[in-house]
Amino acid sequence: MGIYLPIAEMSVNVFVLLAMGAAVGFLSGMFGVGGGFLITPLLIFYNIPPAIAVATGANQVIASSFSGALAHVKRGTLDFKLGTMLLIGGIAGSTVGAYVFALLRSIGQLDLFISLLYVALLGTVGGLMMVESVNALRRTSSGAAPTMKKSGQHNWIHKLPLKMRFRTSKLFVSVIPVLGLGAAIGFLAAIMGVGGGFIMVPALIYLLKVPTNVVVGTSLFQIIFVAAYTTLVHATANQTVDVVLAFVLMVGGVAGAQYGAKAGQKLRGEQLRALLAALVLAVALRLAFDLFVRPANLYSLTALGGI
Amino acid sequence: MALRRIVTACLACLLLAGGAEAQEQNPENIEIGLSTDRVSITSDFAGADLTIFGAIDNPDPLISRQGRYDIIVVLEGPARPVVVRRKGRVLGMWINTRSETFLNVPISYSVSTTRAFQDMTTPTSYKQLSLGPANIYMEPENKRANPVTIQEFTEALRDRKQATGLYNERIGGVQFLSQNLFRATVELAPNVPVGTHKARAFLFRNGVFIKETSAQLAILKAGFEQSIFLASRDYGFLYGVFAVLLAMLTGWLGRLIFRKD
Numbered sequence: 334m335g336i337y338l339p340i341a342e343m344s345v346n347v348f349v350l351l352a353m354g355a356a357v358g359f360l361s362g363m364f365g366v367g368g369g370f371l372i373t374p375l376l377i378f379y380n381i382p383p384a385i386a387v388a389t390g391a392n393q394v395i396a397s398s399f400s401g402a403l404a405h406v407k408r409g410t411l412d413f414k415l416g417t418m419l420l421i422g423g424i425a426g427s428t429v430g431a432y433v434f435a436l437l438r439s440i441g442q443l444d445l446f447i448s449l450l451y452v453a454l455l456g457t458v459g460g461l462m463m464v465e466s467v468n469a470l471r472r473t474s475s476g477a478a479p480t481m482k483k484s485g486q487h488n489w490i491h492k493l494p495l496k497m498r499f500r501t502s503k504l505f506v507s508v509i510p511v512l513g514l515g516a517a518i519g520f521l522a523a524i525m526g527v528g529g530g531f532i533m534v535p536a537l538i539y540l541l542k543v544p545t546n547v548v549v550g551t552s553l554f555q556i557i558f559v560a561a562y563t564t565l566v567h568a569t570a571n572q573t574v575d576v577v578l579a580f581v582l583m584v585g586g587v588a589g590a591q592y593g594a595k596a597g598q599k600l601r602g603e604q605l606r607a608l609l610a611a612l613v614l615a616v617a618l619r620l621a622f623d624l625f626v627r628p629a630n631l632y633s634l635t636a637l638g639g640i
Numbered sequence: 641m642a643l644r645r646i647v648t649a650c651l652a653c654l655l656l657a658g659g660a661e662a663q664e665q666n667p668e669n670i671e672i673g674l675s676t677d678r679v680s681i682t683s684d685f686a687g688a689d690l691t692i693f694g695a696i697d698n699p700d701p702l703i704s705r706q707g708r709y710d711i712i713v714v715l716e717g718p719a720r721p722v723v724v725r726r727k728g729r730v731l732g733m734w735i736n737t738r739s740e741t742f743l744n745v746p747i748s749y750s751v752s753t754t755r756a757f758q759d760m761t762t763p764t765s766y767k768q769l770s771l772g773p774a775n776i777y778m779e780p781e782n783k784r785a786n787p788v789t790i791q792e793f794t795e796a797l798r799d800r801k802q803a804t805g806l807y808n809e810r811i812g813g814v815q816f817l818s819q820n821l822f823r824a825t826v827e828l829a830p831n832v833p834v835g836t837h838k839a840r841a842f843l844f845r846n847g848v849f850i851k852e853t854s855a856q857l858a859i860l861k862a863g864f865e866q867s868i869f870l871a872s873r874d875y876g877f878l879y880g881v882f883a884v885l886l887a888m889l890t891g892w893l894g895r896l897i898f899r900k901d
Binding site: 334335336337339340342343344345380392393395396397398399400403404445557561564565566567568569570572574576577579580583584586587588590591592623624625626627628630631632633634635636 | 724797803886888
C-alpha cells in the first residue's frame with residue numbers, strides 16, 4: 334500500500350516503513366540505544382533524501398525511546414538522577430557540537446568526516462565490548478561468578494571530588510565524570526546526528542560501572558531529550574521533519590520497543606552486551622565497506638534550490 | 641493501486657470543421673488538449689498514468705494509411721540546477737572528488753512514442769530537438785569545461801535520472817484512434833515533483849519533423865498533504881513541537897497497547 338510523504342514529496346510503501354520501524358524499535362527497547370544510527374542509513378537506503386532521513390529519524394527515535402523508557406520506569410530500572418546529570422552535560426556538549434558541525438560544513442567534506450568518525454567510534458566501542466563480553470561469557474560458562482566489580486578495582490574516576498549518590502544505580506561517584514561523559518556524548522551526537530545511545534551504553538557500563546539493567550533505561554531517558562532537541566532544531570532551521578514518515582515509523586517502533594524490552598529482560602547482562610557489540614560492529618563494517626570498496630555507481634545527484 | 645487520471649480533449653468537432661475545407665498544400669498541424677490544468681496528489685498516490693488526447697490537422701490520407709506519421713509526447717517537470725558528483729579513490733577510500741553543475745535540468749521527463757526511437761527519425765534530428773531521455777540537452781554551468789568531462793557527467797546524470805524512474809519512456813504509448821485523433825499515455829513516477837509541468841507533442845512525417853505544440857499542467861499536493869507542507873514552512877518551530885508531542889503520545893499509546901510486562 335502506497336502512502337505519499339508531504340515533505341519528502343514521494344510515494345513509499347507503508348508496510349516496508351512499518352517493518353523498518355518495528356525492527357529498529359525492537360533493538361532500541363532491548364539495548365537502550367535510540368536506533369538513530371540504524372534508522373537513518375535504512376531510510377537513505379530506501380531513497381529518502383538524506384537531510385529528511387536525519388531529521389525524521391530523530392523524530393521517530395523520541396517515540397521508541399519514550400515507550401521503552403516507560404517500560405523501565407515500571408520496572409524501576411531508570412536512574413532519573415543519573416539521567417538528569419548526563420542530560421545537563423549533554424545539552425552543553427551538543428550546543429558546542431552544533432557549532433562545530435556548521436564549521437565543518439563550511440570547510441566541505443562533512444560527509445567524509447562523519448563516516449570516518451562513525452567507523453572509528455563504532456569499531457572501537459564495538460570491538461572493546463565484544464572482547465569484554467565474550468570473556469565474561471566464557472568465565473560464566475566455566476563456573477566463575479560473573480562480577481563486573483572486582484574488589485579493589487577502583488580507578489582514577491573514583492578519586493575525584495564532588496561525590497554524589499545514585500541510589501538506583503547503587504553508585505557513589507563524583508559528578509565531574511558524569512557531566513563530562515554527557516557533554517562528550519552530546520558533542521558527538523550533534524555532529525553525527527544521532528542520540529548517542531550506542532556510545533552512552535558502553536560508557537556507563539565500563540567507565541562508571543553502572544549495572545547493565547539500569548544503563549538501558551537511563552540511556553533511553555537521556556535520548557528522549559537529545560532527540561527532541563534535534564527534531565526541534567531541524568524543524569525550525571531546515572524544515573526537513575516529515576511527520577507522516579515519522580508517524581508510520583513510530584507505530585512500528587513503539588510496538589517493537591515493548592517486545593524488545595521484554596526480550597532484553599530474559600538475557601543476562603553479558604549476553605546483552607555481546608549482542609549489542611555484534612550490532613555495533615556490523616554497522617561499523619557496513620560503513621567501512623561503503624568507504625573502502627568501489628561503489629556500484631560512482632555518480633550521485635544533488636538538486637540545488639530545494640531539498 | 642494505479643490511480644488512473646484521464647485528461648481529455650474534445651477536439652474532434654473542431655477538426656471535422658477544419659478538415660472540410662482542407663487544401664492539398666495545407667501543412668499538417670498538431671494539437672493537444674488537457675481537460676484539466678491541474679492534477680492533485682492525494683495520500684494514496686503511488687504513481688499514475690496520465691492520458692493526453694490530441695489530433696493532427698490536415699493529415700495526408702495516404703501517409704496516414706501507410707502509418708508514416710509518428711508522434712512523440714513528452715511531459716517535462718519543472719527545471720532545477722543539479723550537481724553531479726563523482727567518487728574517486730583517495731587513500732583507499734571512495735569519496736566525492738569531482739563535480740559538475742548543470743543548469744535547468746528537468747526534475748522529471750516522461751516520454752511516450754508511437755514506435756521505437758530508431759524507427760521514427762534520425763539521431764541528429766533527436767539531438768537538434770533535444771528530444772528523449774537520451775538526447776535532452778543539459779546545459780553545463782561551466783561552459784569552458786573539458787567537453788569530454790561534460791559528456792561523461794551528462795551521461796551519468798541521464799543514467800541516474802532513469803535509474804530513479806524520474807526519466808522514463810513508453811514505446812508504443814501513443815496510439816491513433818482514427819486518422820486524426822490520437823491518445824498518449826505518459827507515466828507519472830511515484831516521486832514525481834510538484835510544480836508546473838509542460839506537456840509537448842512532436843509530429844513527424846516520413847521521419848521529418850513537422851510541428852510541435854505544448855500545454856501546461858500543474859501537479860499539486862491535495863488538502864492534507866498541502867496543509868502539512870505549508871505548516872512545516874510557515875510555522876517551523878510549532879511544527880517541530882507538534883512532531884515531538886506526537887512522538888511522545890505515540891510512545892505512550894504504544895506502551896498501553898503493546899505492553900509486555
